[in-house]
Amino acid sequence: MSENGRLSAFGLRPSEQRSPGSPAVSASPRPRVPASAPLLELCSLELKLGAFRLGPVSLSLAAGDYLVLLGPSGCGKTSLLKAIAGFHPTAAGQLFVEGREAAGLPVHRRGIGYVSQAADLFPHLDVAGNVRFGLAYSRLSPLEKLERFDRIVELVGLEGLLDREPATLSGGEARRVALARALAVSPRLLLLDEPLGMLDKQARPEMLETLKRLHAELGTATVHVTHEREEAWAVGARAAVMRAGRVEQLAPVGELFRRPATRFVAEFLGGANVLAARFEARPDGGARAVLDWGGFDLAGAPGFSEGWLLIRPEHVALAALGEKGAFAATVRSVSDRGSHVEAVFEAGGGNILRAHLVAQDGAGLEAGGSVALRLTSTPHAIAGDVRG
């Protein structure tokens, strides 16, 4: 499957495919912000939480955007979300919402919806009471409030749950109620903290569908925090990879996957071979990556002489001996995964290379055997200190 096919299969919305810098075209039925001003803008925002320092973080989000904040546990993504919501004070930098400085605004004047990992439903109110809670503070007329309530209940699919007590809801149901409660007040921005966290496997796809449908229908700009890269694929949006309180890379998910900016991003998104390499410019304007055991042509000059070479496992294939670009390797292990064969090779110098081979190629491999391999696609160069 090609990368593009994969993207569309995971429901990448047209607005995410625009080139950077073009004006945001929102699918929202009621765009609230002129397209020129970013809805949310963090300028070198820093937080101080006890001994933990977060930032500086710079991000911007246009109306109708869906941004996934991706990172391992403890990288500060939830804290950043809470700072945007106003639960944590900021230490330095600026936080703009609709072009206005928001860092000093109290939580209830920010117009930012927040759905926590625990749903945090009000246990003394039934589902309807929870969803209706924030409408008391909106400027809508009573009739509009009723319409809004009905629309959200229908969109989120809570019709059968309205008179239930929160304690009787399943994890997925509670999360949907929390989502409806946050969306009922038409927030400018919706913050979701691990919306699939602590849900069982059956409830996850359903919740993802709900999230995507709500975003398509309401167009509320959303920041979705997660440590699961599959979620980023599934919602098919832009994603920011965070590490230790900083944003490592912000790009559409497919680009993060194919052209990671750092070794951390490459390894966090998973599966790829990341090998230390030197890069040399060629006289014809191209460039070449040199490893201990071979060299590979690059698409263009990387602009640095040392770093990492990213080789995706599905770009490794068997080659005939003597074929141009072929290199020798020893088979370490082979495991049949049905759709493909996962093989681990040892190229020269003890370097391990994982590969996904098509089934008929992998069938004849045996551990210990010698083979010739080639790359079916140009590898990606990543800058970095290889000695560190």
Added chain:
Amino acid sequence: MNERSGKRLRLLVAGALLAGHVANYAIQALLGHLHPIGFLRELLGSGKVDDHELFQMLLLAANLALGPALISGRGNLMLGAGSMFLILAHAWVGVRVVPDPLTSGAALVVNILVLYVGTRLSERLPAKHLAAFAASYFALFFIFVEIKWGFLIPALKGRTGMGNAEPLFLLFVMGLCACARSWRLLAWFWAVTVSFTFLQPYAWESAVVLCFIVAALFGARGALRSPTALVFLGVGLALAGLVLFPVVAAIMGESPQNLGNILGDERIQKAVGRTLVTATASTLFLVALAVPLAYALARLHFPGRSLLLAAIDVPIVIPQSVAGLALVRVFGAGQPLGGVIENVFGVRFDGTLWGVCLAQVFVAMPFIVKAALAAFESVPVELELSARTLGASPWNAFRRVALPLASRGIFLGAVLAWARAAGEFGALLFIASNSEVETAPVLAWNLFGSVGSAQAGPLVAVLLGFSLAMFFLLQLATRTLPRPAVAQNADATAAAQRAEATA
């Protein structure tokens, strides 16, 4: 033996017994030994019958006891033989030990009943039941012997309050037969029996307390219904019994007429009314101030917070008399602060209802503050933050989320504070104990001092009953308030935060 022929045999035996008895009766009457109606008249009148007549009567009783058992198919050979033995034993031995024929006859019937219940128990239930039943019977017999003759425990002799030991014994044995099938009933039976034999003259009071303990022990449910836990429950209930006993005794010790008289007394009516009004006013005042204090303590951390928390407990740890003296020294007439308040607001504390409320507020404060603090601490702050993201101001988040979720705890605290205020006595003695402003507890003391405990007793019973009724009513009302926030929400959030912080 199959079922049908067994039934036929039983019917045959029962019929033979009945026929033999009727024939015997007829023959005795024909021979002039026995006048059927005169015999009954004698028995009911003077109770003096001769041995011959007594034997006839015993036969009749045995027949009445044995016949239904045989016909219903629930008798067996042992029961039949045992009954015959009992009849003979009673006719020739029991009659000489217990000369009263009516009692002797009743004893026979009851003993046959014991035999019948024993055989039924051995057929249907584990041997433990039979052993407990037999042990209980012999224990009752021992108690009976001791009450009648006092061989081993002289103190027990004649200790029934009913004159005769025999009828009481028979009554208890019949009760034992009725209760033998279930451990719980057996325990209740012994609770009552022990109360009425050993714990006179507090039989009723101790029976109530012991039955409560038995009910608690046998009704105990839980994941860990281990013998250890049950023994601990029993030990703990002994403590509860120690507290309950005087209370029940004080209430049950008074006759309804006495209570009625007491309730009609104007001085007492006024004192009770004063107690209700002042305790309610003090509680309302406390709630108005303690709820904000508790919320601030639960949500804010500030220098001196732990000192403040400790200070809140002071009214609990200092003696009431010290509290009363301290209040008089500060708020009393002629004291600096008391004087200022009297001059500026015209409020005087000495010997006034203001003083009553002041003392009540002082002693009841820790209860409401602690309860409200615990209640607010149990409301996860995340719920309030959620409310804030939905547009609620801090005040609205408090009003619509924290307050409703803490309301049950606050209400319980208010109930405790109310009870504490209504029951306050020590501090009141110092600041307001004159008869114009005396509350019910102070009145009890004043009555005790002037006319003794006989006059104060009924008042105590009334006060106790009233306080308890009020307390249980309020506990009941609490159930309508929302339960505290679901703990798992808070746990999950806390766990997530810990994970975030450690990594």
